[in-house]
Amino acid sequence: MPTDRPNAAELVEAVREFLSDHIAPNVEGQLAFHTRVAINALAIVERTIAQGGAMDAAELDRLKDLLDRDGNLEDLNEELSRAIRAGEMDDRKEALLAHLRQTSEDKIALANPRYLTKRG
Amino acid sequence: MVEAVQNPDLTADQQLADVLRDRLASEYGDGTEIEGLVRLSGGASRETWSFDALKPDGGRQPLILKRDPMDRQVDKTFEGVPEGRLAVDRLTEGRLIQLAGAAGTPAPTVPFFLSADEHTTPGFFTHRLEGEALGRRILREDAYANARPKLAFQIGHAAACFHGLDLDTLPEMRGLPAAEELLHYRTIMDSFQQPHAGFEYGFRWLRERLEAAGNRYTLNHGDFRNGNILVDENGLAGVLDWESAHLGNPSADLGWMCVRSWRYGYHDKVVGGFGDVTELLDGYEAGGGGRISPDEIHFWQVFGTLRWGILCMILGFTHLDGEQRSVEYAAIGRRAAETEHDLMLLLD
Numbered sequence: 001m002p003t004d005r006p007n008a009a010e011l012v013e014a015v016r017e018f019l020s021d022h023i024a025p026n027v028e029g030q031l032a033f034h035t036r037v038a039i040n041a042l043a044i045v046e047r048t049i050a051q052g053g054a055m056d057a058a059e060l061d062r063l064k065d066l067l068d069r070d071g072n073l074e075d076l077n078e079e080l081s082r083a084i085r086a087g088e089m090d091d092r093k094e095a096l097l098a099h100l101r102q103t104s105e106d107k108i109a110l111a112n113p114r115y116l117t118k119r120g
Numbered sequence: 121m122v123e124a125v126q127n128p129d130l131t132a133d134q135q136l137a138d139v140l141r142d143r144l145a146s147e148y149g150d151g152t153e154i155e156g157l158v159r160l161s162g163g164a165s166r167e168t169w170s171f172d173a174l175k176p177d178g179g180r181q182p183l184i185l186k187r188d189p190m191d192r193q194v195d196k197t198f199e200g201v202p203e204g205r206l207a208v209d210r211l212t213e214g215r216l217i218q219l220a221g222a223a224g225t226p227a228p229t230v231p232f233f234l235s236a237d238e239h240t241t242p243g244f245f246t247h248r249l250e251g252e253a254l255g256r257r258i259l260r261e262d263a264y265a266n267a268r269p270k271l272a273f274q275i276g277h278a279a280a281c282f283h284g285l286d287l288d289t290l291p292e293m294r295g296l297p298a299a300e301e302l303l304h305y306r307t308i309m310d311s312f313q314q315p316h317a318g319f320e321y322g323f324r325w326l327r328e329r330l331e332a333a334g335n336r337y338t339l340n341h342g343d344f345r346n347g348n349i350l351v352d353e354n355g356l357a358g359v360l361d362w363e364s365a366h367l368g369n370p371s372a373d374l375g376w377m378c379v380r381s382w383r384y385g386y387h388d389k390v391v392g393g394f395g396d397v398t399e400l401l402d403g404y405e406a407g408g409g410g411r412i413s414p415d416e417i418h419f420w421q422v423f424g425t426l427r428w429g430i431l432c433m434i435l436g437f438t439h440l441d442g443e444q445r446s447v448e449y450a451a452i453g454r455r456a457a458e459t460e461h462d463l464m465l466l467l468d
Contacts, residue, residue: 034447037447038447041447041450041451044454080315080320081317084324087324096321100321101464107457107461108458110457112454112455115458115461119385
């Protein structure tokens with residue numbers, strides 16, 4: 001990936017700051033709401049760039065263990081979904097749940113980390 | 121109240137004002153005027169307007185109009201799901217609010233309807249009630265400190281009232297027993313062709329416990345949650361937004377009220393962030409709905425959590441499929457992660 005700085009993460013950050021500092025204070029109503037939504041979406045992208053690679057690697061390791069086979073993330077997730085639906089994971093429920101819980105924690109850490117702590 | 125939003129199209133407002141003057145003249149008399157017409161936010165797929173009618177006799181009636189959107193329809197269809205989303209049209213919605221109110225559910229008065237013609241989509245009017253509908257404010261503001269401890273019981277009571285409506289008295293509407301409703305959302309998820317192990321586990325968990333769902337079949341509000349109730353300082357003032365009404369298991373409404381997403385962080389209060397399940401069930405029993413087991417509520421709480429996840433996916437894919445490009449829908453698509461997280465807390 002040939003690139004100069006600012007890199008992808010830094011560009012997304014720049015756009016988010018622009019929306020946050022210069023657009024959000026100057027709009028109201030529906031446009032203000034959608035601006036906040038856009039700012040949050042860019043923050044998801046920033047967290048994904050920063051943490052997504054390590055999460056993918058750990059998820060792939062877990063899936064290989066759980067399914068006892070090799071493959072890429074997409075194939076193994078498809079296989080896991082099929083196996084759960086077919087009842088083939090019923091005898092490995094604890095290991096399955098541990099994987100699903102870790103996966104959902106990682107997803108929320110990217111999508112909306114404040115969901116776990118925010119009140120009101 | 122819900123926040124007002126700017127409407128960029130003033131001529132549309134003008135056109136609506138003409139429609140309203142015309143319609144209200146036939147109810148309140150010639151010369152009825154419209155004051156303070158403003159569009160309320162909350163729901164991109166419907167138009168909700170607030171205004172006062174100034175009657176020729178000098179009286180003032182605060183009103184809400186809810187009608188189908190003039191510009192577009194965003195009811196998504198799905199491969200293999202002939203009925204699309206479970207929902208009712210505006211005339212049915214207004215009629216259901218009337219029936220629920222007559223059955224003892226706090227609900228706004230629906231005095232008359234708006235028929236579709238070349239100037240307007242169909243809709244219905246309600247007398248505007250005072251109170252707060254925003255879930256966060258209901259949980260946070262001092263004004264509702266005395267209301268909050270009563271709400272779970274009152275909501276259970278209100279649900280028992282409209283769940284008790286005789287099916288023969290209801291307008292024609294769609295419905296699905298529990299097993300078929302589960303299949304309904306299963307088919308919708310499959311139509312997106314995005315493998316989702318967490319939701320698969322949720323579907324399997326539910327399918328194996330279907331006997332816990334119970335077998336009653338009644339009117340369902342369909343979106344019975346903190347956010348669709350109007351609250352004043354005395355507690356529940358009205359049950360709002362009946363557009364997702366359908367026939368199904370009544371505990372689906374109660375379980376939906378317990379989904380974590382509308383607790384806004386007040387997770388120790390399972391019911392809407394303001395109450396306990398026991399209070400909800402006590403109110404339900406007091407309203408004539410019978411005693412529902414905690415297991416049945418748990419089943420429907422899991423079902424509701426999964427259903428909200430699928431609904432998030434629907435909006436995400438409404439954007440992705442190009443039916444309605446929207447940064448809001450795109451962002452809601454990722455809120456499925458919140459429901460997946462909640463699901464994992466509920467499942468064993």
